[in-house]
Amino acid sequence: MGGLFVPDTYVHVAPSDIEMNVASMIWGVSIGFAVFTFSKGVRQTWGIWKRTRTVTAYVALIWIEWLVCFLLSPILWFYIWGSIEPSFALFVIILILWTLQIQCIIQIIINRIALLKRDRTRIRQLQWSSVLIIGLINISVFCIWIPAQLQISGTYITINYYWDRIEKAIFAIVDVSLNVYFVRLIRSKLISNGLTKYYPLFYFNCAMISVSITLDVILIASMSIGTGFVYSLFHPAVYGIKLYIELNMADLITKSVQGDNGSGAASGSGGNVYHNSSGAKQDKSGKGRGARSYWGGPGASGGDDKITAVRMKTLVTANGAGTTNSQDQEQGGIRRKVETEVVHEPKDEDAQSRTSSTEQLQKKFGIV
Secondary structure, eight states: OOOTTOOTTOOOOOOOHHHHHHHHHHHHHHHHHHHHHHHHHHHHHHHHHHHHSSOOHHHHHHHHHHHHHHHHHHHHHHHHHTSSOOOHHHHHHHHHHHHHHHHHHHHHHHHHHHTTOOOHHHHHHHHHHHHHHHHHHHHHHHHHHHHHHTTOOHHHHHHHHHHHHHHHHHHHHHHHHHHHHHHHHIIIIIGGGTOGGGHHHHHHHHHHHHHHHHHHHHHHHGGGSTTSOGGGGHHHHHHHHHHHHHHHHHHHHHHHHHSBOSSSOBSSSOOEEETTOTTSOOOTTOBOHHHHHHTTSTTTTOSSOEEEEEEEEEEEEETTTTOSSOHHHHTOSEEEEEEEEEEEEOOOHHHHHHHHHHHHHHHHTTOO
16 A cells, blocks of 8 residues: 555455445534534633633633544545545544544533532542543553554454444543533532522533433444444544533533522622511611621621611622633632622611600600
């Protein structure tokens, strides 16, 4: 064949018409999702740039993932078509792009988890553990897949036949595990604390877990199509769809944070007014003596001012949403904050004087 490190015994098996038709359709799907993902990625990138004026790790990850998926499809299609000859360099380039594809999508999911998990040490452990585990698998694929594609020996081809399916199953398990962890965090950190507006995010992520499993099953099943190389075109298609799902997930998180909780406590503005709140006790005369010591010590409420209302405002913020390792995210991801405002009515000397005079007249004339 003339390619680098290709043995003289190499046998090129031309794809059938059905295989080329399948490959072309999958490439078309990849191009379609690449266009939609590009549009959504530009909007999110511009929004993050306006807020931070920096290129965050999240932005870098989504664009690396998009570029890899976009470049990998035509390379694989032209190789199957026969326009690109097999060579050691070609297979190394394919695996490098594939490695970036896997690593980036996993880190994007962990970035989403970091919005809810405030333990930065735990997040870093999760990031590096994923890099290490997936990196070891990537190295094993380099050692097995390339010799198998170069047809070095029948042993490599047999090992690659089984290991290729096993490693894809491992990636699917890691993907699903991280998404299930994110769902549990939504349930325990947000919904269980009364933030019911996150139910759509919860249900959407549950549905996307099913979609992700389906995509991984399709990817593994595609390895049995024809000569066995057409499945490689399913990789950029599947991970392009997963990237599009992640971008939609980021949009839904933003909308959920900015939305109304349904109980009147809106995020970022407004709030409920609770009269005669138990936090600020009033005596029979309506004077806030209890509130005076409770809200900052003696004299904090201005003496005997009357408390007319206690306003409580719930703020839900997504510090660092869409960013990884940023200063905001170091302080925590999605956070709930309750602000309480005590409204005082200044003491009316004239009213007290009028009340005292009225009482004296009533006593004088025996009016009870």
